Amino acid sequence: MSAPETLIQMSRALGQPDRRYVIIGEGNTSLRADDETFWVKSSGHQLTTINADGFAQIRFAPIMEMFEHPPADLVEEREILRNARVDGGSAYPSVETSFHAMLLHDCGVQCIAHTHPIPINRLMCSIHAETFAKRRTCPDEAVVCGPESVFVPYIDPGLPLADEIRRRVHTYMDKHGDSPKVVLLANHGLIALAQSPAEALNITDMAVKGAEILWGALAVGGAVFLSEAEVVHLVRRPDEIYRRKLFTSDPAKGEST
Numbered sequence: 001m002s003a004p005e006t007l008i009q010m011s012r013a014l015g016q017p018d019r020r021y022v023i024i025g026e027g028n029t030s031l032r033a034d035d036e037t038f039w040v041k042s043s044g045h046q047l048t049t050i051n052a053d054g055f056a057q058i059r060f061a062p063i064m065e066m067f068e069h070p071p072a073d074l075v076e077e078r079e080i081l082r083n084a085r086v087d088g089g090s091a092y093p094s095v096e097t098s099f100h101a102m103l104l105h106d107c108g109v110q111c112i113a114h115t116h117p118i119p120i121n122r123l124m125c126s127i128h129a130e131t132f133a134k135r136r137t138c139p140d141e142a143v144v145c146g147p148e149s150v151f152v153p154y155i156d157p158g159l160p161l162a163d164e165i166r167r168r169v170h171t172y173m174d175k176h177g178d179s180p181k182v183v184l185l186a187n188h189g190l191i192a193l194a195q196s197p198a199e200a201l202n203i204t205d206m207a208v209k210g211a212e213i214l215w216g217a218l219a220v221g222g223a224v225f226l227s228e229a230e231v232v233h234l235v236r237r238p239d240e241i242y243r244r245k246l247f248t249s250d251p252a253k254g255e256s257t
């Protein structure tokens with residue numbers, strides 16, 4: 001079995017040079033395959049040109065086991081990742097595979113897209129990083145990206161980062177009773193959590209737009225945010241919930257408010 005075409009197409013779209021979300025080998029994507037396995041980008045592939053060979057099918061169990069019994073060092077961690085491959089091939093899955101596995105496993109989502117967009121990292125490398133995660137400037141940002149994003153301070157990529165993301169997404173789910181749409185990593189980038197590759201692309205595009213808007217608002221003297229009550233109202237509106245469902249299956253549908 002090879003990686004689904006929807007995952008390949010979304011990955012290439014995220015890697016399009018004019019989007020400027022990733023360069024060289026940056027970014028990685030994943031999609032649940034079945035109850036026990038998922039597809040994730042292997043190290044050494046570029047999103048813009050990726051094909052089925054660029055993805056490995058990985059078992060959840062050995063990765064999730066690492067969170068309970070952490071490996072001694074990075075060498076052991078990489079060996080566990082490689083041995084988690086369904087086909088036992090020689091290519092290494094990305095070192096960021098552990099957070100892909102955990103988010104797919106713990107958050108009830110089907111698809112993950114991780115990128116390093118310039119507008120996002122402009123803010124994530126600034127004193128406004130946490131504010132960008134917690135606040136919303138426009139209705140569509142609140143609807144597509146959720147009432148707030150999960151903010152994670154800078155942590156070395158690999159299991160330590162995945163562990164901290166896990167702690168913070170569980171705090172978010174306890175508070176909101178739902179999985180987050182966006183996790184923002186300080187000095188690093190963005191993770192979109194979605195029910196489909198189409199939704200992961202939408203979430204990434206909207207988060208980038210929100211970052212551009214906030215950057216511009218700060219540049220002209222300061223941002224005016226939606227209130228928490230306005231954000232809660234927007235994400236619960238029945239017409240917005242309906243529209244969100246349409247976008248999940250086909251991004252061409254649905255009109256903007």
Ligand SMILES: [Zn+2]
Nearest residue numbers: 027114188189
């Ligand atoms: Zn990264």
